[in-house]
Amino acid sequence: MKDIQLKQHSVMVIGEGKLADSIAACLQEKHALSRCTSAVNLPLSIAEELIIIITADHLEQKVDWINGIQERIHRDALLAINLEAISLQALQEKVSYPEQLLGLNWVYPADTTFFLEIIRNKSTREGADLLVHRLAKQFWNKDPYVVHAGFSIRARMFAAMVREAFYLVEHQYADIQSVDRACRNDAGFYLPFAGNFRYMDLMGPYAYGVVMKELNPELSQERQLPNFFQQLLAKGALGMAHDEGFYSYGDGEAARWKTLFAKFSKEIQEIIQRYPFTREDLTEKS
The missing domain is CATH 1.20.120 (Four Helix Bundle (Hemerythrin (Met), subunit A))
Structure with a gap:
């Protein structure tokens, strides 16, 4: 595989919502970054060599987006898409160039947390996961791991x-x-x-x-999902953005929780950095 020097080249983040926004914030100082909110408003040609995609966990939407993107990129590019219940193989079976695909899972806020899950399988281009792993450690301030099972x-x-x-x-x-x-x-x-x-x-x-x-x-x-949870979803209690989920939220309360969570995320990041995961890092810190 072509050894893409992504630090000098560009990355595109496709998706909307706070997770996609925080991924863009994580990468914007490390790469020349392009941003699209959906696969509907893509340019006719995409020159970026890494395309990061965030969608809902619906197979049809993911397949539609990937096929539309693959028509616009060159064959050496990589597509990294979030995967939850859907397996990598399920996507690869429905797209034109399965070897371009990786699973890439983040956690919000992506510009603060260390989490990054890289998912590959036997159909993934050789070395693609290692390239993303190296980028994550060197430039994205992540502590990534690779899953070879495809989920x-x-x-x-x-x-x-x-x-x-x-x-x-x-x-x-x-x-x-x-x-x-x-x-x-x-x-x-x-x-x-x-x-x-x-x-x-x-x-x-x-x-x-x-x-x-x-x-x-x-x-x-x-x-099956429990009855109380199905009832909660049916009445539109979809979380803080809707003022009700498992708990109820008054005027301005959701915004206060968001501010507190951002503050907590930065503080817990500093604590985790003082107590690293590996034996080698622990020796250096002690």
């Missing part, structure tokens, strides 16, 4: 946690505030320091094995 591991772990939380609330074992407090005040303290496996090493894996052996058969295996 998002972040999405699966999050979905498993939310499914159990939904089960507990639906069956009245806990209310929403109790679930949030359990997450914030337990995992919220150790996850910025260590992932789950390192934390189990720290505490002793044996105890977790005993608990999981007994508890795993009792965990939720639901395949």
Whole structure:
């Protein structure tokens, strides 16, 4: 594969919303950046060598956008698109040049957080994931990882946690505030320091094995969304932007939460940087 020197060349971010905006903010000082809010208003020819796409998690929309973009770019370009429930293979089977595709998952605010998930499979162009990994570490201030299986591991772990939380609330074992407090005040303290496996090493894996052996058969295996959540969506309670979600928000409250979250994100970034993930970085810091 052509070794694209993307630091000297340009990147295009396609998508709308706060995640796409924060990705553009993350990259704007590192690359010559182009910005489009959708695949509808694209230029006839796209010279950028990395195109980052953010869409809703709908297969048809992703395929339509990719096919429209691939008509406008050169064959050496890379397309990096967010993937949650959809696999990379499902997209590759429906587009003209499957080797151009990578999955690339971010978390908001992308200009502050260290998260970046790079997804590839056997059909992805050789070296594409390594190139994006190098860019992420050198220029985007990310701590990236590569998934070779062609799907998002972040999405699966999050979905498993939310499914159990939904089960507990639906069956009245806990209310929403109790679930949030359990997450914030337990995992919220150790996850910025260590992932789950390192934390189990720290505490002793044996105890977790005993608990999981007994508890795993009792965990939720639901395949449908719970009734309370479907009702919430049906009445338009779509989160802070609509003044109601799992909680209700008064006038100006959503804006205050947004400001607080931005402040918290910068502060937690500084803390995480003081306690790096790898042994080599830890040695340098200590």
